[in-house]
Amino acid sequence: MHADECGLASARLTDVPLIQISQTPGLSDDDKRRTIEAVTAAYAEATGKNPASVWVTITEIPRASWGVGGAPLT
Amino acid sequence: MHADECGLASARLTDVPLIQISQTPGLSDDDKRRTIEAVTAAYAEATGKNPASVWVTITEIPRASWGVGGAPLT
Amino acid sequence: MHADECGLASARLTDVPLIQISQTPGLSDDDKRRTIEAVTAAYAEATGKNPASVWVTITEIPRASWGVGGAPLT
Amino acid sequence: MHADECGLASARLTDVPLIQISQTPGLSDDDKRRTIEAVTAAYAEATGKNPASVWVTITEIPRASWGVGGAPLT
Amino acid sequence: MHADECGLASARLTDVPLIQISQTPGLSDDDKRRTIEAVTAAYAEATGKNPASVWVTITEIPRASWGVGGAPLT
Amino acid sequence: MHADECGLASARLTDVPLIQISQTPGLSDDDKRRTIEAVTAAYAEATGKNPASVWVTITEIPRASWGVGGAPLT
Structure with a gap:
């Protein structure tokens, strides 16, 4: 099944890097926007x-x- | 249990961001060094x-x- | 250590597929039930x-x- | 930074579900194609x-x- | 859909903890067996x-x- | 780039095991402290x-x- 909508089919997308960031809470949405960019x-x-x-x-x-090291960050 | 070795105990480390990247094969070790940095x-x-x-x-x-989109990247 | 309770020991379970879905919020519990099934x-x-x-x-x-593409979905 | 290439910018993509499957080895590429689809x-x-x-x-x-249950699948 | 085979249906299993370990290579299968246990x-x-x-x-x-800290472990 | 702060540079840290636990809600912070330790x-x-x-x-x-088994734990 190839999706024609906007060429997201695998033939058009040769690479699909995925970056999953885990961190402690505290960043604002603006901070996250800057971080993503x-x-x-x-x-x-x-x-x-x-x-x-x-x-x-x-x-x-x-x-x-x-x-x-065996202890929580609190 | 707090590890004193090099101050890796949670009290010293206030933040521990983790960035997990998933991608298709093809980067050399040098590419990876540059990417990590x-x-x-x-x-x-x-x-x-x-x-x-x-x-x-x-x-x-x-x-x-x-x-x-339902199809592998091959 | 093999757990006998209900034969969950590795000898009985030959396969253990794990499917981790990440998505933006918005599905109801019923939607999730249908999705899991x-x-x-x-x-x-x-x-x-x-x-x-x-x-x-x-x-x-x-x-x-x-x-x-470098920008949040908001 | 918004990518105009093929409208992959966040404004076009409203949803981006990610399904990460972990399993033991053994599926052929054809099996994987069928599974992805x-x-x-x-x-x-x-x-x-x-x-x-x-x-x-x-x-x-x-x-x-x-x-x-505490034991490997081998 | 509930699977009756060996009572793995959700009604029987009240808890399903998942522990995903990531590490650098080097452990033998025996080491892994001990670690899992x-x-x-x-x-x-x-x-x-x-x-x-x-x-x-x-x-x-x-x-x-x-x-x-920005550098690979090699 | 090597961080000098407390020798966290890769040259000092030879191993960096990561243990990611996923579970249903219900543990107190004390339970988590004991679990981490x-x-x-x-x-x-x-x-x-x-x-x-x-x-x-x-x-x-x-x-x-x-x-x-195709059904949520609720």
């Missing part, structure tokens, strides 16, 4: 891939749920 | 977080195992 | 695997935290 | 979302690296 | 959950693909 | 790796969003 541009430039097809997700994990 | 710097600058504690992983998924 | 059945039929042992998780990521 | 179609139908923008990845984890 | 037991004891329904996966990521 | 210690002992550099995250997924 900066990370996408840096990735595309370093790899030579098309920034248009890069996906970035930001997941926030509470400090009490994130452990380093 | 560029993405870490861009993320740290956009968020104001400490680049020293950012982890980046790159996972390669074969084109036959990556579908867009 | 449909995706499990489609996967089991296409692969010939036992639907009983398929796990599906649905994670919702806010639109401001999901970027495509 | 079937899971995408089932997901799109159950949710009402556009199949064209659905990404599916299949990651294979060796049986010795997959534990159920 | 130890982590499952420790998790079950700390949470009071049933070890029989715990899934553990171990994914190995090459050192050149894992960055800390 | 127990899982880190068990992993370090089974693998011989340095517990100081182990990261553990706990993500909670609602029961209506977690399917087993």
Whole structure:
């Protein structure tokens, strides 16, 4: 099944980088906008891939749920 | 349990951003070095977080195992 | 250590497919029920695997935290 | 930064479902093609979302690296 | 759709913890067996959950693909 | 770019195990503290790796969003 809508079919998209960011809460939506833009541009430039097809997700994990060296970040 | 070795205990590390990149195969180790460096710097600058504690992983998924719009990228 | 409770020990379970879905918010619990059922059945039929042992998780990521082509979906 | 190339900018793509499948090795590329197609179609139908923008990845984890009930699947 | 085979239907399984471990290569299958057993037991004891329904996966990521502080582990 | 702050540069950190736990909601912060500590210690002992550099995250997924055998856990 190939989707014709806007050429999202696999034949048109040769690359589909996925960047999943996990971090503790605290960034505003504006911070996230800047982060998505900066990370996408840096990735595309370093790899030579098309920034248009890069996906970035930001997941926030509470400090009490994130452990380093056996202890939570709280 | 707090690890004193090099201050990796949670009390010292206030932030631990994790950036997991998934992409199709093809980058050389040098490409990956550049990508890790560029993405870490861009993320740290956009968020104001400490680049020293950012982890980046790159996972390669074969084109036959990556579908867009219902069809694999092969 | 093998768990005897209901034969969940690895010897009985030959396959354990895991399907992790990430999407923007908006589905009702009923929508999720239908999605879990449909995706499990489609996967089991296409692969010939036992639907009983398929796990599906649905994670919702806010639109401001999901970027495509360098910009958030908001 | 908005990518105009083929309208992949966030303004055009309203939804970007991501389906990450993990399973033990053994499927052929044809099996994967069928799985990607079937899971995408089932997901799109159950949710009402556009199949064209659905990404599916299949990651294979060796049986010795997959534990159920405390024991690996080997 | 509820699977009757061995009571894996959701009604029987009240909890389904998933533990996904990512690490650099180097563990033998025996090491992985010990790790799966130890982590499952420790998790079950700390949470009071049933070890029989715990899934553990171990994914190995090459050192050149894992960055800390902007540099790969090689 | 190597971060000098506390020797977190890759040259000092030889191993960086990441343990991502997904479970249904219900654990208190104290439960999570115990879980992080127990899982880190068990992993370090089974693998011989340095517990100081182990990261553990706990993500909670609602029961209506977690399917087993084609049905949600609700």
